[in-house]
Amino acid sequence: MGDEGCGSPGKRATGAVFRDGGVTVDVCAQRAVNPRARESQLGQVTHGLKQDSQKPDKEVIDMCWGDPHSAGIKPLSFVRQVLAACLHPELLHSDRLSVDARQRAQRLLGACRGGSVGSYTPVYGLPHVQCSVAEFITRRDGGVACLPENIIISSDPLRLLLFLLAAGEGASRAGVLTPAPVCHTVAVALAEVGVVSVPYPLCEERGWALQANELRGVLQASRGRCDPRALYVANPGDPTGHVQSRDSIEEVIRLAAEERLFLLVNEADQDSVHGEGCEFVSYRKVLSEMGPGFSDTVELASLHSISRGFMGEGGLCSGYMELLNVDPAVAALFPSGLLAGHLPPVLGQLALDVMVKPPRPGDPSHPTYAEEVRSRRETLMGNVRRVQEVLDALPGVSCVPGLGGHYTFPRLHLPRAALEQAESAGVEADLLYCRKLLEQEGVCVRPGCEFGQSEGTHHIRLHVMVPPEVLEEALVRLKRFHLRFMREFS
Numbered sequence: 001m002g003d004e005g006c007g008s009p010g011k012r013a014t015g016a017v018f019r020d021g022g023v024t025v026d027v028c029a030q031r032a033v034n035p036r037a038r039e040s041q042l043g044q045v046t047h048g049l050k051q052d053s054q055k056p057d058k059e060v061i062d063m064c065w066g067d068p069h070s071a072g073i074k075p076l077s078f079v080r081q082v083l084a085a086c087l088h089p090e091l092l093h094s095d096r097l098s099v100d101a102r103q104r105a106q107r108l109l110g111a112c113r114g115g116s117v118g119s120y121t122p123v124y125g126l127p128h129v130q131c132s133v134a135e136f137i138t139r140r141d142g143g144v145a146c147l148p149e150n151i152i153i154s155s156d157p158l159r160l161l162l163f164l165l166a167a168g169e170g171a172s173r174a175g176v177l178t179p180a181p182v183c184h185t186v187a188v189a190l191a192e193v194g195v196v197s198v199p200y201p202l203c204e205e206r207g208w209a210l211q212a213n214e215l216r217g218v219l220q221a222s223r224g225r226c227d228p229r230a231l232y233v234a235n236p237g238d239p240t241g242h243v244q245s246r247d248s249i250e251e252v253i254r255l256a257a258e259e260r261l262f263l264l265v266n267e268a269d270q271d272s273v274h275g276e277g278c279e280f281v282s283y284r285k286v287l288s289e290m291g292p293g294f295s296d297t298v299e300l301a302s303l304h305s306i307s308r309g310f311m312g313e314g315g316l317c318s319g320y321m322e323l324l325n326v327d328p329a330v331a332a333l334f335p336s337g338l339l340a341g342h343l344p345p346v347l348g349q350l351a352l353d354v355m356v357k358p359p360r361p362g363d364p365s366h367p368t369y370a371e372e373v374r375s376r377r378e379t380l381m382g383n384v385r386r387v388q389e390v391l392d393a394l395p396g397v398s399c400v401p402g403l404g405g406h407y408t409f410p411r412l413h414l415p416r417a418a419l420e421q422a423e424s425a426g427v428e429a430d431l432l433y434c435r436k437l438l439e440q441e442g443v444c445v446r447p448g449c450e451f452g453q454s455e456g457t458h459h460i461r462l463h464v465m466v467p468p469e470v471l472e473e474a475l476v477r478l479k480r481f482h483l484r485f486m487r488e489f490s
Contacts, residue, residue, distance in 0.1 A: 061474045063462045064444040066238075066406055068312040071466035073379075076311060076372050078365045079354050082108065086117050086350055100363045108350050117346040123339035125153025125320070126346070129353045133320050136356035141285040150323050153352065155344040157303050157321035158186065161264060162193040163338060165229055175226035176264070177218060179210065181409070181451035181459070183238040196226040199452055204411065207400050208240035212251045219259060230262040231255075235283070236269045239409040239451055239461040241402020243278045249286045253298055262299045268308035268319070274381045275403030284324060300324040306348065306355050308406075310376045312465070313355075318348030376465075380406065383464040383471050390475045394482050406465035409448070412458040418489040430458035436485065441477040 062071065069075060078101055085091040085105030092102050111128030113119035124130065130148040137146035154160055165174045173196050178186060180199035190197045200218040202208045210233065222228055233252065235244045244252075256263050263283065270280045284302055288295050305319030344352075359366040384402060391399045391410050399410035414429050422429040428449035438444050448459025464471060 060438070060442045060444055061470060061477070062444045063464075063466070063474055064446050066308065066463050066465070067314055068406070068463075068465040069314070071463070072470055073312060073376065073465060073467065074372075075313070076369065078359055078369045079311065079313065079351055081105075081365075082354055083347055083350060086347070089115075098365045100359060100365050104354070108353060112346060117350070119346070121343065121346060121349065123336050123343060125151070125343065126349050126353075129153060129349050132353045132357050133322075137282075137284070137322060141282055141288070144285055144288045146284075146322060151320055152323065152339070153318065153320050153344060153349055154339075154342045155317040155319070155348065156189075156342050157301070157319055158264065158266070159189050159193065160338065160342050161230075161301055161321070162189055162195050165262070166193050166195050168227060171224050171226065173226045174230075175222060175228040177215065177228055177231045177261070178452075179232070179234065179237065179240075181239055181448065181453050182232075183234065184446070184450040186232065186234075187452065198222045198226065198228050201454060202237070202240060202242065204400060204454070204457075207403075208237060208242040208409075210242075210244065210248060210252065212255050215252075215255055228261065230264050232264045232266070233283075234266040234268075236273060236280070236402075236404030238266075238269070238405055239407045239446075239459075240400070241405045241407060241409065243273055243275060243280065243403040246281050246286055249281060249283055250290060253283070253287055253290060253294060257294055257298050262301070264301050264303070266303045268303060268305040269405040270304065271309040272380065272406060273404040274377070274384060275401070278403045280404070284322065287324070297325060299326055301326075306351050309355075310373055311351070311355050313348075313351050316345070316348035316351045318344035318352045320352065379468060380465055382468060383466070384408065386468075386471060387462065387464055387475065390479060394479060396486055397482070406463055408462050408464055409451075409459050410462075411448075412460065414458055415486065415489040418485070421489070428458070430460060433458070433485065434460060437478065437481050440484075441481045443474050443477045443481070 078098070081097045081101035082104045085097055085102055086108055089105075089109065091097055092106055094102075108128070109115045109117070111126055113121070127148065130151040130153065133151045133153070134146040134148040138144065152160070162176070165176065167174050173194075175196040175198045176190060177198045177200050178190070179202050181202065182199070187197060198218055200210075200215050203211055203214075215231070219228055231252070233244075235249070236242065253263070255261070265283045267280075267282060270282070273280045282302065283300060287298060287300060301321050301323050303319060303321045306316060307314035307319070359369045387408050388399060388401055391397050391408070396413045396415075397410050398413065399408060402408050412430055412433060414433065418432065419429050422432040425432060427435075428447060430447040430449055434445055434447045446461040448457070448461065451459070451461065453459055462474075466474075
């Protein structure tokens, strides 16, 4: 990370967040209100396209949600075989499933109360799965030991942490530094819990890099508006696809130590790094290598989920967080009712076990599993290259190549007439673009204005983990629309 800025400055934090048990939680006061259900724009336009015989394309292609299964990517066979046997134990004695899938299901059922997926689990998750997660983290980080008691299994670990962070009023209200742009669900969670979002800019001209000098400026400027207590980082980034280097991570950890910020690190796309020469390095690994003074003091929560990466099991709603350097007395502050409200269904917990402990070489299912993962990786890398190729050829579009994750975030350089029409309609120009794309060509993408982009810039986010033939059709429509849009407003 360099010293030249790409955004506006902000504020400095004071005090630790979860140290010495100095946090209280009023669950009733912190209770989040679910957003009211809204009829999907996608659904409305899909219906309209089917009713309108003049529309050239009847089916909507959804490039909006990070949901590879709904796009046509098939689930991993081993995952579904294990879950099938857990749901229907008669399959434990059937040769329709591989031997190791049946053995895994038998062990997982043995970890459930009463040997049934219909039983309740402890509020921190199944101890068996906690141990599996701890073993996975230890292997991933080259032997840096992870303790099962530091693992909390949750359907939404970020919201759990935000509930614990939320406190104060006015200038003492808790704040969390969040990247701009950031995944829209993070912004929603912050608003629902009542924590102030303190955006720090990512530098598009430098590949969406996180810059420590910008973070320091944001901390300074936010004094008097809130009390920044935590720093949220996504690595790889969503929607940017940026992958942090080891040096970048170390710089962020030093800043967190200096400012006594709690680190909230979302590493859910860690298995989807695809940039040439890039590798994923976890924050906890770097933290441990920095030694005493950092490894034993910086408070860190690292998050992972089965809904992302090559599993893509979003419907099973399960993930975990590992807490490091958090006072044990603070962990007890998680109200059991709050934990239980975010506890995944048992099937989701079992799928998490499979994610962190997949078939190993020599297991009967390993060849199929390895081939399916290889195929998904090739699909992702091929799609990323293809999207970049098409976008680079379009007038009025520039796109920083993503290095990880399943999204691309191209920038739109729109004609003045389009900006003026959007202003007169009271909407952001990229939202106008996305609406017209959906209505005219049946391609659904998200506008950059939902992610907190820099003022005066416009983007769209596309989910690219889809079958190549689906992607190709979407790109044909996108190109056709974009050229027509640019001619219309030129």
